Each structure stands twice: as C-alpha cells, then as structure tokens.
Amino acid sequence: MAKTEMLPGTLGMLILRVLQPGALHGYAIAQRIHQLSNELLQVEEGSLYPALQRMLLKGWVKAEWGVSETNRKVRFYRMTALGRKQLQSEMDDFDRVMQGIAAVLAKA
Amino acid sequence: MGDFFRRIYYLLHRRRLEQELQNDMAVHREMMGRENQKDFGNSLLLQERSHEAWGWTWLDRLGQDIRYGLRMLRKNPGYTVVALMALGLGIGVNTALFSVVYGVLLKPLPYAEGKNLVVLRQEFPKANQDNVGFSVKEIQDYRAQSRAIAQMEEYHQMGFILLDDKEPQQVRAGVVSAHFFDMLGIKPFLGRFFTEGDETKGADAVLVLSYPYWKKHYDDPSVVGRHFRMNDKVHTVIGVLPPVPQYPRENDVYMPTVACPFRSSEMMIQDRDDHMMRVFGRLKSGETIRSGEADMALIASRLQQAYPKNYPATAGFTATLDGLQNRLTKDVRPTLLVLLGTAGLVLLIACANVANLALARMMRREQELAVRAAMGASRARLVRQLLTESTILSLAGGAIGLWLASGCLSLLISFAARFTTRAAEVTVSLPVLLFTLLVSIVTGLAFGAIPAFSQRLDLVNSLKEGATATTEKMSRHRMRNVLAMGQVAISFILLIGAGLMIRSFIKLQQVDAGYNGENVLSAMVPLNFSKYMTGNSMNTAKVKDFFYRVVQKLEGTPGIEAVAINSGAPLAPGRPSNAPFEIEGRAAGKNDLKPVANIEVATPRSFQLLGVPLLSGRFFTPQDITDAPPVVIISRGLARHYFANEDPFNKRITFTEDDKKRSFAIVGVVGDVKQYGLDKDPVDTVYLPFEQSPDSAGTVMIRTAGDPMNFVRQLREAVYAVDPDQPITDIKTLDQLRGDTLAATRLTSLLLGLFAALALAIAATGLSGVTALLVSQRTREIGIRLALGAQRGQVLRMVLTQGMRVILAGLAFGLTGALLGSRVMKVLLFDTAVTDPATFAGVALVLLAVALIASYIPARRVTRVDPMIALRAE
Numbered sequence: 001m002a003k004t005e006m007l008p009g010t011l012g013m014l015i016l017r018v019l020q021p022g023a024l025h026g027y028a029i030a031q032r033i034h035q036l037s038n039e040l041l042q043v044e045e046g047s048l049y050p051a052l053q054r055m056l057l058k059g060w061v062k063a064e065w066g067v068s069e070t071n072r073k074v075r076f077y078r079m080t081a082l083g084r085k086q087l088q089s090e091m092d093d094f095d096r097v098m099q100g101i102a103a104v105l106a107k108a
Numbered sequence: 109m110g111d112f113f114r115r116i117y118y119l120l121h122r123r124r125l126e127q128e129l130q131n132d133m134a135v136h137r138e139m140m141g142r143e144n145q146k147d148f149g150n151s152l153l154l155q156e157r158s159h160e161a162w163g164w165t166w167l168d169r170l171g172q173d174i175r176y177g178l179r180m181l182r183k184n185p186g187y188t189v190v191a192l193m194a195l196g197l198g199i200g201v202n203t204a205l206f207s208v209v210y211g212v213l214l215k216p217l218p219y220a221e222g223k224n225l226v227v228l229r230q231e232f233p234k235a236n237q238d239n240v241g242f243s244v245k246e247i248q249d250y251r252a253q254s255r256a257i258a259q260m261e262e263y264h265q266m267g268f269i270l271l272d273d274k275e276p277q278q279v280r281a282g283v284v285s286a287h288f289f290d291m292l293g294i295k296p297f298l299g300r301f302f303t304e305g306d307e308t309k310g311a312d313a314v315l316v317l318s319y320p321y322w323k324k325h326y327d328d329p330s331v332v333g334r335h336f337r338m339n340d341k342v343h344t345v346i347g348v349l350p351p352v353p354q355y356p357r358e359n360d361v362y363m364p365t366v367a368c369p370f371r372s373s374e375m376m377i378q379d380r381d382d383h384m385m386r387v388f389g390r391l392k393s394g395e396t397i398r399s400g401e402a403d404m405a406l407i408a409s410r411l412q413q414a415y416p417k418n419y420p421a422t423a424g425f426t427a428t429l430d431g432l433q434n435r436l437t438k439d440v441r442p443t444l445l446v447l448l449g450t451a452g453l454v455l456l457i458a459c460a461n462v463a464n465l466a467l468a469r470m471m472r473r474e475q476e477l478a479v480r481a482a483m484g485a486s487r488a489r490l491v492r493q494l495l496t497e498s499t500i501l502s503l504a505g506g507a508i509g510l511w512l513a514s515g516c517l518s519l520l521i522s523f524a525a526r527f528t529t530r531a532a533e534v535t536v537s538l539p540v541l542l543f544t545l546l547v548s549i550v551t552g553l554a555f556g557a558i559p560a561f562s563q564r565l566d567l568v569n570s571l572k573e574g575a576t577a578t579t580e581k582m583s584r585h586r587m588r589n590v591l592a593m594g595q596v597a598i599s600f601i602l603l604i605g606a607g608l609m610i611r612s613f614i615k616l617q618q619v620d621a622g623y624n625g626e627n628v629l630s631a632m633v634p635l636n637f638s639k640y641m642t643g644n645s646m647n648t649a650k651v652k653d654f655f656y657r658v659v660q661k662l663e664g665t666p667g668i669e670a671v672a673i674n675s676g677a678p679l680a681p682g683r684p685s686n687a688p689f690e691i692e693g694r695a696a697g698k699n700d701l702k703p704v705a706n707i708e709v710a711t712p713r714s715f716q717l718l719g720v721p722l723l724s725g726r727f728f729t730p731q732d733i734t735d736a737p738p739v740v741i742i743s744r745g746l747a748r749h750y751f752a753n754e755d756p757f758n759k760r761i762t763f764t765e766d767d768k769k770r771s772f773a774i775v776g777v778v779g780d781v782k783q784y785g786l787d788k789d790p791v792d793t794v795y796l797p798f799e800q801s802p803d804s805a806g807t808v809m810i811r812t813a814g815d816p817m818n819f820v821r822q823l824r825e826a827v828y829a830v831d832p833d834q835p836i837t838d839i840k841t842l843d844q845l846r847g848d849t850l851a852a853t854r855l856t857s858l859l860l861g862l863f864a865a866l867a868l869a870i871a872a873t874g875l876s877g878v879t880a881l882l883v884s885q886r887t888r889e890i891g892i893r894l895a896l897g898a899q900r901g902q903v904l905r906m907v908l909t910q911g912m913r914v915i916l917a918g919l920a921f922g923l924t925g926a927l928l929g930s931r932v933m934k935v936l937l938f939d940t941a942v943t944d945p946a947t948f949a950g951v952a953l954v955l956l957a958v959a960l961i962a963s964y965i966p967a968r969r970v971t972r973v974d975p976m977i978a979l980r981a982e
Contacts, residue, residue, distance in 0.1 A: 026136045049129065050158045059110050069139075
C-alpha cells in the first residue's frame with residue numbers, strides 16, 4: 001500500500017504541520033510527509049506545488065532562498081504567523097470531524 | 109485584502125516567480141531521480157496547474173487570443189478592411205448622435221441644482237393665447253403668494269444700440285432682475301453680477317456680458333470696468349457670464365430691470381395686463397414640478413377671483429410651470445431621438461453585414477478550428493477565441509467611429525443649435541467615450557456570437573479534406589439568408605423614415621406662403637427707442653421723418669424698383685404683435701372675448717412689392733394721411749372669420765390703447781400671408797398704414813432688378829446717410845428668410861437620407877455577398893445543369909429567384925416594421941401621413957431595384973461557368 005490517497009482537503013494541513021519545526025524545500029516536504037506517515041502517504045508533485053502556490057497567496061507560508069543538500073539553490077517554505085493560526089484551526093476542524101466519524105462508526 | 113495585494117504582486121512578478129517555481133520543481137526532480145526513477149509527470153502541465161493558483165491564467169489566455177486574433181486579421185486584409193469600414197461608420201454615427209443627445213438631453217444643466225429650476229407660464233387657452241408672459245403686478249403676486257417656489261426672477265429681451273464700433277451695432281440685451289444669476293447658482297467668469305443697488309432707480313447703468321459675446325469681441329479680462337455707449341447712456345461692464353446655456357434665447361449682454369425704460373415706466377408697473385416679462389423660478393428643496401404646478405394653479409385661481417376684469421372666465425386662465433431642462437430641449441427632443449434610433453438601426457445593419465462576412469470566413473477556417481479542437485482546445489476556448497477576434501475588430505471600429513464622430517461633430521452641433529441653446533455644451537466627453545466603448549464591445553460580441561455559436565464541431569468531416577456540403581453548412585447558409593433578409597428589412601425602415609422626411613420637406617418647400625419674395629431684400633432697422641421716444645411713446649413725427657428720408661434715398665437709386673416700410677418681413681424670426689379689436693355695431697356680451705388680430709404696418713407700395721393680391725376694396729394710397737380718416741386693410745382670413753355674410757367695407761373696427769378707443773374704416777381685403785412659418789396657418793391680420801400709425805415700423809424692403817444682394821451697400825448707405833447711429837441688422841433676401849425656416853427640416857431630411865443611403869449601401873454589399881457565395885457553392889450543380897443542356901438564362905433566373913426570396917421576405921418584414929414604427933416620425937412631418945402610400949411604394953421600388961442589381965452582379969457569374977471546369981472543380 002505504497003500510494004495511499006490523501007484525504008481531500010488535508011494536504012494543506014499536513015504541509016503546514018511538517019513546516020512547524022522549520023522551513024523546508026518542496027522535495028523535503030514531500031519526503032517528510034512520506035516518512036512521518038510510515039510511508040503510507042505519498043504527496044504527488046502535481047498536488048504539492050499547486051497547493052504551495054495557493055498557500056503562498058493566502059499568506060500562510062512564505063518562500064525564502066536556501067541551498068539544498070545537493071548544493072542547489074532552491075526555495076524553502078516557512079510557515080507564517082497566519083499559517084500557524086490556520087494550522088490550528090484546520091487541526092481543530094479535523095479533530096471534530098474525526099470524532100464524529102469515529103462516533104458513527106462505533107455506534108451504528 | 110492581503111490576498112488581493114499578493115495576487116497583484118504575483119501578476120507583476122509573474123515571469124520571475126514562474127522561473128523560481130520551475131527551479132523548485134527541477135531540484136525536486138533531481139533529488140527524486142537520485143533515489144528512484146519515479147516519473148514526475150508532464151512538468152509543463154504541472155507548472156501550468158500551479159500557476160493557476162495565482163489566478164492570472166485568464167489574462168495569459170486573453171493575451172494569446174488577442175495576439176492570435178491580430179494575426180488572423182492581418183492575414184485577411186480584405187475582410188478586416190470591409191468590417192472596419194462598416195463598424196466604424198456604424199459606431200461613428202452612433203457616437204456622434206449620442207454626444208449630442210447626452211450634451212443636450214441627458215447632461216444635468218450646468219446650474220446649481222439645475223433640476224429645481226423652472227419656467228413659469230400663464231395662458232389664456234380659450235382665447236388661444238399660450239405663454240403670454242407676466243406683468244409686473246403679477247410677478248409681485250406670485251412672489252408674495254408662492255409656497256413651493258423659493259425664488260422668482262424676471263427676464264425680457266430688448267434691442268440696444270452700441271455706438272462704440274465703426275458702425276452702430278444692435279446688441280441683444282437680456283433684462284433681468286437683480287438676483288437672476290444667483291438663482292441659477294452660477295459664479296461670474298469675470299467681475300461680478302448684479303446687486304440690489306444696481307436695480308434701484310437712478311443707479312449707474314451696468315452691463316454683464318455673455319460668454320460667447322465676450323469671447324467673440326473682446327476675449328480679454330480687462331473688459332471689466334470698460335464703458336460702452338449704448339442708446340443714450342454710458343454703461344459700465346461689471347462682469348462676464350460663464351459659458352452656460354441661455355434661455356429662451358441667447359443674448360449679447362444683460363442689464364438690470366431699471367435699464368429698460370419700458371419696464372421701469374410707471375404705466376408698465378401699474379398695468380396688470382402688460383405681460384411683457386418671462387419668469388424663472390427655483391423650487392424650494394423637497395418640492396417637485398407637480399407641487400409647483402399645484403401652487404401656481406392655486407395662485408391663478410386667487411388672481412381670477414380678485415381681478416375678474418383682467419382674467420375673464422371666457423378667456424380661461426391657467427398658470428403652470430415646466431422644468432427648465434425640459435423647456436430648453438423640448439423642440440429638439442423628437443428629432444434627436446428619431447436620429448439616434450436611426451443611427452442604432454444603421455449599426456444593426458453593419459453588425460448583420462459583418463456577421464455575414466464572418467460566417468463566410470468561418471467556412472474557410474473550418475479546418476483550422478478542427479485542428480485546434482483535435483489538439484485539445486475546448487469548445488468554450490474556441491468560442492472565446494472567436495469572440496476575442498470580433499471584439500478586437502469592433503474596438504478598432506469604435507476607435508475609427510470616434511475619430512469620424514469628432515470630425516463631424518461641429519456639423520451636428522450647428523444643426524442642434526437651430527433647436528436649442530444647449531447645443532454649445534456638446535463635446536466628446538467621458539460618458540460619450542464610455543458609450544462608444546460599450547457599444548463597441550456589445551457590437552463585437554453580437555456579430556461575433558453568430559458565427560461562434562453556429563460553429564458545431566464536426567471534427568471528422570472538417571478534417572477530411574474537401575468535405576462536401578453538410579447539413580451544418582446548410583444551417584449556416586440559412587443563417588446567412590436570415591441576416592441578409594434582416595438587412596433588407598432594416599434598410600426598408602430607414603428608407604421609409606428618410607422618404608417621409610424628404611416628402612414632408614418637399615411639401616413644405618412647395619407651400620404657397622401668399623407672397624412673392626423674388627428679388628426682394630429686407631433689413632431690420634430697429635430704431636433707437638431712447639432717441640425716437642418722447643415720454644412713454646414713440647415720437648411718430650420723428651419715426652416717419654426717418655423712414656421717409658430712407659425711402660426717398662432708396663427710391664432714387666437705379667435698379668431699385670420699389671421700396672416699402674413694414675413692421676416685419678414675412679417669415680422673419682420674431683414674435684408677432686397682436687391686439688384685441690371690436691367690430692363696431694356688433695353687440696358683444698359683457699364677458700365675451702374680443703377677437704384678436706396681428707397688427708402689421710404697411711406703406712402703399714408694400715402689397716404690390718410682396719405680390720400680395722388685393723381681393724376687394726383698395727390698397728393704401730398716399731391720400732391716407734394723418735389727418736384723413738383712419739383706415740385699415742384686413743386679411744382674407746379675418747374677413748372670412750368675422751365678415752362672412754357681410755360687406756366689411758360698411759364696418760369699422762376699434763382698437764383700445766391706454767383706455768383710448770381708435771376707430772378705423774376697413775378699405776380693403778388682401779390675401780393671407782404665412783407670416784410666421786410655412787407649416788403654420790396664416791394668422792388673422794390687420795394692416796395699418798405707416799403714415800397713420802408708424803410706431804411698430806422696423807423693416808425696410810426693396811424690390812430690385814437683378815440679384816438683391818447687390819444692393820446691400822446702397823441700403824446701408826441710405827440708412828447711415830439719414831442717421832449714422834442707426835444699426836441695420838438681418839439684411840436678407842426674402843428667399844433666404846424662407847430658406848432659414850426650412851433649414852431644420854432640410855438638415856433632418858439630409859441626415860436621415862444619409863443614414864438610409866449608408867444602410868442601403870451596406871445591405872446591397874450584404875446581398876451581393878450572399879448571392880456570390882450561393883453561386884460559388886453551387887458551381888458544380890450549375891455545371892451539371894449546363895452540361896445537361898440548361899440554358900444560361902434559365903440558370904441565371906434560378907439563382908436570382910433564390911436571391912429574390914430573401915429580398916421579398918426582407919421587404920415584408922421591413923414593411924411591417926415601418927408601418928409599426930413610422931408613427932414616431934409624426935411630430936417631425938408636415939402634411940404627410942406616416943403611412944404615405946406614395947413614399948412606401950417608391951421606397952419599395954428603389955429597394956427592389958438596388959437589391960436586384962446587387963444580386964445580379966455576382967449572379968451573372970453563373971453564365972460564365974464552363975461546365976467542364978465546374979465539374980472538375982471538386
């Protein structure tokens with residue numbers, strides 16, 4: 001089960017969450033999510049970059065220049081204060097939805 | 109908000125950010141590639157999808173569409189030029205007319221709170237006296253009693269004589285109460301306006317110049333403080349008006365009421381019946397025209413009760429008011445709206461024509477579009493592409509139209525100036541530009557939509573080379589026929605409009621006005637009332653002396669056959685002076701209305717000079733001197749109205765002036781003269797001999813041998829020789845005066861005719877195009893027919909019959925439309941029914957002939973078809 005589909009609407013939250021400890025470049029974000037999900041989740045580039053552009057526009061992340069492990073100039077994405085707030089609210093929403101789903105699954 | 113600014117930032121730095129993103133993805137791919145060779149996918153597509161998040165893709169696509177569209181238009185110069193011409197003309201006439209409609213009808217008056225300004229009006233409808241004006245007493249009453257009108261100011265017009273120039277000049281003076289300009293809420297362009305101090309008796313004489321007069325003669329701020337010698341006084345210029353429309357007519361200068369000796373005479377101030385002034389008002393805020401009307405009606409009924417003698421019930425008496433804006437533009441509104449409607453129809457024809465061209469072009473572009481569709485372009489994208497192309501075309505057409513419109517605007521302004529003083533305000537202003545932009549875009553979408561949506565993507569057939577006529581092509585062909593039919597129908601409507609107007613013009617031109625103006629020169633000689641007055645009335649001896657000396661000088665001049673002195677020349681502009689009269693011995697009830705007649709002054713030669721026929725009795729003779737019994741000549745209309753069954757020569761009529769009765773014997777009856785307009789009925793007229801009643805004389809007429817304009821110098825010299833301070837104005841031949849009254853109708857006919865001709869030309873090219881395409885599409889079939897032995901004449905008839913169907917259908921629709929729509933023309937027409945059968949028949953014939961020729965020319969090609977080549981063609 002190498003390529004589990006992402007739950008719709010959760011990609012942004014996951015990106016923000018992995019950016020919480022510090023700035024990462026695009027590939028590292030995908031890698032982080034992949035590792036942390038015990039290699040269950042795979043972020044497609046076709047979703048990652050459009051999502052990052054949207055988040056840049058919303059002002060949740062900002063891009064800054066850095067150097068990759070392969071010694072290439074590349075943009076690192078850093079979460080902004082606005083992004084932190086967004087992450088919190090998305091996590092809260094997600095918790096509530098999960099609780100709801102869990103409740104239904106348990107009782108029905 | 110931050111979102112919005114970041115979006116703009118992304119728009120502005122699009123190129124750099126695209127590169128950065130590309131770099132990010134390249135690094136990503138590299139790092140991925142090191143670990144395992146997973147496919148990254150179509151990186152270009154991924155990038156584009158990422159850009160979409162910025163929200164500017166539409167702009168990029170629009171840019172692409174525009175570049176592509178421009179390329180396509182450049183590649184088809186023939187189509188582009190024809191379309192640009194049709195659209196430019198169509199949008200141009202609309203822009204020009206809209207700028208006039210906006211400047212005259214729509215734009216708020218350039219006065220403060222212009223919508224609250226009103227014009228007051230008093231009428232005696234049962235005595236046929238509309239808009240009689242106001243007397244000083246009445247103005248006082250309305251001012252004191254009105255509840256709805258905050259401020260009322262009076263106005264009347266006088267002619268003054270300016271003596272500072274080389275030659276004495278007649279200046280038109282508006283005489284106004286002190287706060288007239290304050291009421292309008294305008295600020296002086298230079299200097300100041302009047303104050304109460306200027307309006308007190310004995311104050312120094314002051315002048316305010318109108319803007320056009322100042323601009324024309326001085327154009328210099330130092331004019332304020334200058335002294336003008338006018339009539340018998342020196343007047344000081346205190347200010348200049350800003351450029352604002354003047355109503356009821358334009359004046360050169362303005363003066364306070366004390367400047368007018370008539371207005372400030374005790375007699376005028378006391379006489380409730382001397383309705384000389386116009387009254388303007390400003391409604392209190394919150395009041396409406398309607399509440400103002402009610403207010404006026406209430407005051408009128410109170411006046412009627414208080415002064416039954418002045419406002420007899422038999423005359424009826426009403427007082428009301430109109431918005432100033434409405435009054436300023438009332439005369440021009442119907443003409444302008446008809447013209448704008450006409451221009452709209454011209455644009456519609458242009459649209460249909462270009463749509464037809466575009467449809468024809470679509471047939472050739474089928475393959476290109478099919479290829480694009482096959483490569484993945486969506487239908488919406490293709491439609492957008494086609495609409496972009498047509499909008500580019502129409503915007504360019506709009507630019508051409510704007511250029512055309514600003515070029516011919518001055519012509520239209522002088523046209524509108526014949527109807528309204530607001531014409532001077534017409535410019536190509538921002539709203540006009542917006543209108544043109546809007547019209548251009550709508551036009552582009554309209555004519556673009558027809559080919560774009562008739563495009564059904566039939567990939568397989570279109571890609572196959574040489575695909576034969578499919579049902580789709582047939583449906584498109586039907587669309588072309590419908591468009592051509594529409595053009596014929598609209599042309600018909602426009603031609604009817606123009607035809608009716610021209611017919612009305614011709615009828616007006618042919619009106620027998622009751623006189624013969626050939627070789628007659630007339631000039632107004634407005635006497636300086638300060639010089640020729642004694643006390644409150646004209647000094648008759650002085651007036652007679654002046655005119656007799658002028659006549660004497662002229663009569664001695666070779667080439668001048670006859671000289672006459674009248675109060676006014678026929679069809680000269682100006683208001684008639686009229687008076688009520690009584691017929692002696694005819695019992696009149698106490699409250700009966702007195703009949704009213706226009707008063708004209710004439711010399712013994714006047715009638716022969718004008719060719720006015722004597723119907724019975726005699727003309728004036730030199731024996732009708734001051735001491736002889738007073739006599740009058742009456743017009744045929746008056747004789748018919750009041751002496752139908754009697755001999756008028758046994759009757760006397762009486763005029764009452766200043767409570768004194770003057771009784772006159774009727775000595776002659778002359779033919780009716782249309783004195784005040786070819787489209788108006790002649791007015792009952794009483795002619796007084798100049799010798800006995802010279803007061804209102806003011807026009808000199810001469811009949812000459814040869815061109816009357818050759819005698820202008822002699823006329824001037826004769827007048828200046830008698831009185832060098834006497835101005836002469838309006839030196840015109842009677843034919844010119846007659847021509848002036850026709851000018852507005854002539855111009856309207858000309859404009860409508862021009863539009864109709866334009867429409868006809870566009871429609872004719874449209875019909876040609878349809879037939880040409882029909883022929884080229886059926887070349888093969890025609891070849892077969894010819895090969896099988898059909899005569900060329902037969903084939904030609906067959907093609908023409910098909911074209912005829914389109915034309916006849918168009919005629920039928922046009923006829924219906926014209927019958928329904930021509931009634932809007934009613935107010936513009938003279939003695940012409942809106943369904944005038946001759947016009948309808950004539951127009952139908954002209955249109956049919958033009959349409960036949962237009963389709964015959966391309967149809968003729970079938971006769972040149974070589975059956976062998978035609979059969980090989982496909």
